[in-house]
Amino acid sequence: MKRISASFLPPIALDSRRKIPLYSQLYEWFRRAILDGQLRPGQRVPSTRALAAELKVSRIPVSSAYEQLQAEGYLETFIGAGTCVIRSIPDDASKPAPGKMRDASRQASQSQSPRRVSRRVTLMRVPAQTWSNKLVAFRVSLPALEHFPSGVWSKLVNRHSRRPTRQLMAYGDAMGYMPLREAIAEYLGAVRAVRCEPSQILVTTGSQLGLQLSAQVLLDPNDRVWIEEPGYPGARHALMSAGAQLVPVPVDYEGLNVAEGIRRARSARAVYITPSHQYPLGVTMTATRRMQLLNWVARSGAWIIEDDYDSEYRLGGRPIPSLQGLDAGARVIYVGTFSKVMFPALRLGYVVVPKDLVDAFSTARDATDQFSSTLYQAVMTDFILEGHFARHIRRMRVLYMERRTALVEAVRKQIGDKLEVIGAEAGMHLVALLPAGVSDVAVSKKAAELGISAMPLSSCYLKPPAKGGLILGYGGTDAQQIHDGVRKLRVSICP
Numbered sequence: 001m002k003r004i005s006a007s008f009l010p011p012i013a014l015d016s017r018r019k020i021p022l023y024s025q026l027y028e029w030f031r032r033a034i035l036d037g038q039l040r041p042g043q044r045v046p047s048t049r050a051l052a053a054e055l056k057v058s059r060i061p062v063s064s065a066y067e068q069l070q071a072e073g074y075l076e077t078f079i080g081a082g083t084c085v086i087r088s089i090p091d092d093a094s095k096p097a098p099g100k101m102r103d104a105s106r107q108a109s110q111s112q113s114p115r116r117v118s119r120r121v122t123l124m125r126v127p128a129q130t131w132s133n134k135l136v137a138f139r140v141s142l143p144a145l146e147h148f149p150s151g152v153w154s155k156l157v158n159r160h161s162r163r164p165t166r167q168l169m170a171y172g173d174a175m176g177y178m179p180l181r182e183a184i185a186e187y188l189g190a191v192r193a194v195r196c197e198p199s200q201i202l203v204t205t206g207s208q209l210g211l212q213l214s215a216q217v218l219l220d221p222n223d224r225v226w227i228e229e230p231g232y233p234g235a236r237h238a239l240m241s242a243g244a245q246l247v248p249v250p251v252d253y254e255g256l257n258v259a260e261g262i263r264r265a266r267s268a269r270a271v272y273i274t275p276s277h278q279y280p281l282g283v284t285m286t287a288t289r290r291m292q293l294l295n296w297v298a299r300s301g302a303w304i305i306e307d308d309y310d311s312e313y314r315l316g317g318r319p320i321p322s323l324q325g326l327d328a329g330a331r332v333i334y335v336g337t338f339s340k341v342m343f344p345a346l347r348l349g350y351v352v353v354p355k356d357l358v359d360a361f362s363t364a365r366d367a368t369d370q371f372s373s374t375l376y377q378a379v380m381t382d383f384i385l386e387g388h389f390a391r392h393i394r395r396m397r398v399l400y401m402e403r404r405t406a407l408v409e410a411v412r413k414q415i416g417d418k419l420e421v422i423g424a425e426a427g428m429h430l431v432a433l434l435p436a437g438v439s440d441v442a443v444s445k446k447a448a449e450l451g452i453s454a455m456p457l458s459s460c461y462l463k464p465p466a467k468g469g470l471i472l473g474y475g476g477t478d479a480q481q482i483h484d485g486v487r488k489l490r491v492s493i494c495p
């Protein structure tokens with residue numbers, strides 16, 4: 001225990017055996033002494049050198065404590081006159097000490113009634129998740145990670161990180177790295193019939209940011225937006241976080257029911273849609289419905305947010321061209337991602353923005369998180385330009401076709417009397433409808449207990465559906481896991 005003479009300051013007790021660092025003990029001592037009036041407003045305090053010598057400690061903790069006290073307005077320094085207690089005590093002087101703050105936050109987290117957060121976030125709360133999100137059989141949105149060409153990828157990462165250019169290390173363009181934008185524009189033009197120039201491509205950290213930015217740029221609070229019922233919960237959240245009012249529009253075997261949408265909300269500001277491969281049902285929107293939708297937006301001035309999240313994996317027949325490519329009125333915002341074709345943790349995606357909205361999207365991106373990692377954008381560019389991307393997609397298409405066939409076959413043989421498979425023509429998942437009256441939530445809970453993931457179809461509905469089902473991902477589920485997983489599914493459905 002060290003003491004300083006009372007003739008100058010009240011005694012300061014510092015204990016180097018305590019876990020609290022010396023600078024915190026000193027800071028706390030001065031703060032208390034000022035608030036309690038032991039140190040008077042305007043009173044000079046010793047210099048850091050003198051106090052350190054007095055306490056027989058190094059100057060570092062004393063300087064740190066003084067800096068903190070100055071930053072918080074308890075002390076002030078005058079050139080030539082040294083450091084003094086502030087003449088008027090700061091407004092927040094009654095702020096509780098850190099220890100008390102910890103107690104307060106513990107009490108708050110234990111209190112029964114939840115504290116107030118924004119209405120938007122409250123509305124976004126979803127019922128407790130009953131299905132497993134572990135990387136196990138049938139996990140949705142999980143690609144075959146073990147087949148990713150990591151050797152090639154790591155060489156490309158090394159190439160760029162060994163001697164990074166200044167451009168790679170400095171702040172980048174909010175719209176993204178131009179060589180990648182050029183590569184994406186060319187790829188989308190060739191494969192998805194998207195009509196755009198590289199200047200219209202905004203590189204994102206995945207579709208989710210694309211949806212978030214679209215909502216931010218296009219919508220004002222309380223604007224009505226059609227969403228697919230059932231639909232992608234992530235899109236609902238992005239739209240709700242912009243304060244949108246969601247209008248669920250049913251999806252049938254032709255895709256979104258446009259006539260019903262018009263009946264429910266003719267003057268909606270926007271529509272969120274997955275036309276190539278409806279999430280989660282897997283339906284492809286028919287040409288007639290596409291034209292109906294484009295005609296409605298042309299008349300009403302609404303926007304279309306087209307989410308083309310896994311269009312690369314059309315397992316039978318040729319890819320369906322995008323809605324963006326059909327639209328003559330530049331009313332489509334096209335959102336895509338590399339999460340499924342590469343790997344989700346890469347966090348790279350893109351938005352194709354109508355020309356007149358480029359500035360607005362760029363500003364919104366800048367305000368959100370500025371831009372995506374330039375290093376990975378550069379690596380991704382080489383991965384595309386050197387042909388690895390197209391090769392990987394081709395290989396995965398064959399693999400996913402095999403996995404889909406194995407899953408459909410195993411379900412048919414083992415639980416064909418209980419499950420009706422739909423939406424197995426594209427992507428990395430299918431839907432298996434349960435018999436009427438069987439709760440998909442209960443089945444998903446049981447499946448999670450057995451170590452498999454079976455996402456309930458009802459989690460994609462705003463209103464409870466007439467029939468439940470299971471969304472089964474097969475992209476990241478190999479033959480052995482499919483075999484064992486279907487057996488466990490049968491037990492979950494008929495215990």
Ligand SMILES: Cc1ncc(COP(=O)(O)O)c(C=O)c1O
Pocket residue numbers: 141205206207208209232234274279307309336337338339344348349
């Ligand atoms: C329909 C749909 N859109 C978007 C996404 C989001 O993907 P990302 O990882 O690019 O944010 C997913 C992910 O599962 C999805 O299923």
